[in-house]
Amino acid sequence: MTRSRSDFLAVRSIRAGGVRALLLTFVGLAAILGLSLVASGHQALADDPTIKIANFTFDPPTLTVKAGTTVTWVNADDIPHVVSEKDGKFRSSALDTDDKFSQTFSTAGTVEYFCAIHPHMTGKIVVTP
Amino acid sequence: MHDEFNPATEASEAEDESSGLTRRGALTCMVWAGTGLLWTLSGGVPKSLGLLGDALAAVPTGFTFLQISDSHIGFNKPANPDALGTLREAIGKVKAVKSRPAFMIHTGDITHLSKPDEFDNADQLISEAKLDVHYVPGEHDFIDEGLGKAYLARYGNGTKGQGWYSFDDHGVHFIGLVNVVDLKAGGLGRLGPDQLAWLADDLKDKSDSTPIVVFAHIPLWTVYADWGWGTDDGLQALTLLKRFGSVTVLNGHIHQIVQKVEGNMTFHTARSTCFPQPAPGTAPSPGPMTVPAEQLRSMLGIASVEVRTGDKPLAITDTPLAG
Structure with a gap:
């Protein structure tokens, strides 16, 4: 779920261009590679049960x-x-x-x-x- | 008939809509209905067609009231995407009853999520029946942030505690109980000591010959403990009622008809107006049962209760929305 959504965002952002697109591409790649995203603050971690x-x-x-x-x-x-x-x-x-x-x-x-x-x-x- | 009341051991002998009709069950039903319930086996499923003898197709001579239950307004899952539509059909049945009932009771789960618009929609539709309605809450009516505030603001006027009360009509003493509040981990439905003390006091001055009708959302007797279909301290309430010559216990919650007679007590659970639930133990969980659309209305419905004069038990007729 997370992966496909991130991919989608990344693709869309690349078309829009700019630095933000690169960042989102990285996020998308990280998700594809199965790396857990570091959540900030109170947000639950991806590997939390x-x-x-x-x-x-x-x-x-x-x-x-x-x-x-x-x-x-x-x-x-x-x-x-x-x-x-x-x-x-x-x-x-x-x-x-x-x-x-x-x-x-x-x-x-x-x-x-x-x-x-x-x-x-x-x-x-x-x-x- | 048994002298001792023992819901735990008797529950397995109760009739339900999908079990076979046992000889003992048939005899029990005949005793229960006075003149007898006409049963038929349709595809192996026993079905009540109405009362035999003097009551069949006749306009009731006693006073009648209606029961509806488990409207679950707000529910929109595959088991019934149109909860409001089927409630509308149920109210249509109510309006079509030949002899005008004295009033209606609703045995809880009016709403699905205790939301204000769900209460509003239910209220608006039910009021079209133009009958006084006596409510008791289901657990789905007590899950707002205020844990029952929304229900009590609407229906709690003149009630005690979390919404329990009693009233008299045509010589019958009616008691509405609440067994969906302050439930305990690992337990079933619960009345609690305050409500039981109130009940003892409420019954104190009533003569043994006063007919009693007690209604609550979750069955007061244990229908199926594994699915939570019972009330932990229900037996304490039933013990208080044991001395009375005629006691009728009407419940909802399980979205199907289950009935039995024990001594002077008649137990009956009503169908839902929204979706059916599986017979005890026949599915992995008691969750909503999705049936083919053309079957749904045969598994939803209303109940009419006739109180006849003399010492005859109350006669209960269940009417499906269709089929």
């Missing part, structure tokens, strides 16, 4: 990450879901189809979460130091 919500389950149900990792949930169901820590320490808004929610885990430990409107859906994030 994703949890897919599909068929009313979290996939994977247990995810182990290093402290400081940002985890992103993506809803692939036709029905909205709400990602919530067990006691409500974090809670997403209603995620409709293809909506995403990200949360950074900075402290080691196990975080249990569930879908606040389909509470039989549960998952765990194991955060290692």
Whole structure:
């Protein structure tokens, strides 16, 4: 996805000419080569883990990450879901189809979460130091 | 018939729209409907055609009310790209009912995403029926940023807590319960201690012979725990209702008809006006079931409930939008 979009931008920009085109070409090439782009600030890194919500389950149900990792949930169901820590320490808004929610885990430990409107859906994030 | 109420063990014996019709099930239905429900097997699927005997095709003599459920206004996925259109058809059915119902209940999931325009569109269409409507929320009606503010601003007037209430009509005590709020990880639907205390107090002065109709979004009995189709503390509510001679429990949420009788209690879940969901355990998930367009309207519908005088149980007739 990212690759084809970057390619497209690069081609368009070359036609437009200028320095910006070169930069975008580089970005496009980097994507083609599979290099991960360095995101700035709060943006999730390309290799940060994703949890897919599909068929009313979290996939994977247990995810182990290093402290400081940002985890992103993506809803692939036709029905909205709400990602919530067990006691409500974090809670997403209603995620409709293809909506995403990200949360950074900075402290080691196990975080249990569930879908606040389909509470039989549960998952765990194991955060290692 | 059993003396002990035990929803956990009884759930597997309940009739659903896609299971075979068992002998015990047939007998149960006849007991439940008083004069008997007329069942037919169509392609292996049992289907209610209406009531046998004095009720068949007759204009009801008791007072009637209607149930609609799970309109999911705002839903636009392949299972039904036109949620507003099928609700419009359902309201058309409501308007066509021969004897004018006393009122309508809506057992939740009015909207899909609790958005103001979804509530507006639903309201506008449902009001065309020109009936009083008593609502209870579904979990889809409580997912605005204010976690239910939008619903309660519209429908919460005169209710307690997160929107529960009771009222009396024609000698029947109606109770609207809310089991979609403050749900707990790993659990099912939930009423919570405050609502249960209110229910105990609400029933305190009612005589055992008062007919009770209780309605809530998620089934109060366990239909299928693996898909969350039940209420954790539902049994506590049903225990409070056990002493009454006639109790009818009406739910939505599962977008298909499932019914059973247990002692003096009749349980019934309504079809959705928007999209069907699979029978318990027959699909990888309870998500919307996409069926061929020509079949969709046979799997959506409304329910009419007739309350007859005397000690007869309530008669429930489900009407599909088509087929």
